[in-house]
Amino acid sequence: MEAKRLHLLNELFAPLSPAKRITTLYQYFDPSEVMFTSSFGATSVVLLHMMRQNRPSQKVHFLDTTYHFAETLAYKKMVSEQFGLQVEDIYPDPTQNQLTKDEETYKDDPNLCCMVNKIVPMDAVKVNYKVWISGLIGYQTHFRSGMGIFDENQGMIKFNPLIDLTHDQVKAYVKKFDLPQHPLKARGYHSIGCKHCTIKGEGRNGRWQGNDKTECGLHVDTKPIAKSATDNIDLSSKVNQS
Numbered sequence: 001m002e003a004k005r006l007h008l009l010n011e012l013f014a015p016l017s018p019a020k021r022i023t024t025l026y027q028y029f030d031p032s033e034v035m036f037t038s039s040f041g042a043t044s045v046v047l048l049h050m051m052r053q054n055r056p057s058q059k060v061h062f063l064d065t066t067y068h069f070a071e072t073l074a075y076k077k078m079v080s081e082q083f084g085l086q087v088e089d090i091y092p093d094p095t096q097n098q099l100t101k102d103e104e105t106y107k108d109d110p111n112l113c114c115m116v117n118k119i120v121p122m123d124a125v126k127v128n129y130k131v132w133i134s135g136l137i138g139y140q141t142h143f144r145s146g147m148g149i150f151d152e153n154q155g156m157i158k159f160n161p162l163i164d165l166t167h168d169q170v171k172a173y174v175k176k177f178d179l180p181q182h183p184l185k186a187r188g189y190h191s192i193g194c195k196h197c198t199i200k201g202e203g204r205n206g207r208w209q210g211n212d213k214t215e216c217g218l219h220v221d222t223k224p225i226a227k228s229a230t231d232n233i234d235l236s237s238k239v240n241q242s
Contacts, residue, residue, distance in 0.1 A: 035129035047135035067194035
């Protein structure tokens, strides 16, 4: 049943623009059930701007691993002030975080480093919500290219309103609204994560150099599905597709 409901949600939302998808989401879910995260990375400004335009009251969660570039934190501050965003920072356990620094875990076991500093702290927040709004775009990785507008992730509904945008559409949106760009983009960083695991490169080529890792794990369903978040959704036709 869960797969059928997700399939119907994807069918209902597919004809809509990303902005219309955002406004329509709240016809199905109470705002208290919705979590929105942003990395304030290379393409984050597109969804941040759309959310400001279409759902300005939505809080933004930012995962501060303590490994971010100084430029990312400055960019986050600038965009937050310019857009009037309400940002809530999420931090890893300080003791475990310090251990990853002392042992330089990111060098020998980047998966463990991501688990400690990203996945575990995010999991602690996710339990409070039913829907997770993410700025993932299909062209970014092979894994993401197979994702839908809606997916189920560990019992949550993952909402990816930008998933089917092309690279040119993203560029056109940024140009149309004259949106501020992450300062590292001009220096050749096209995907921006933690500073120890990010170098210059096209696409995701600058991430986790030296191994086949392309995802930190936040968006990969690695745990058993909990009680389905789709169980109580009224999927009667509510969507105005104009």
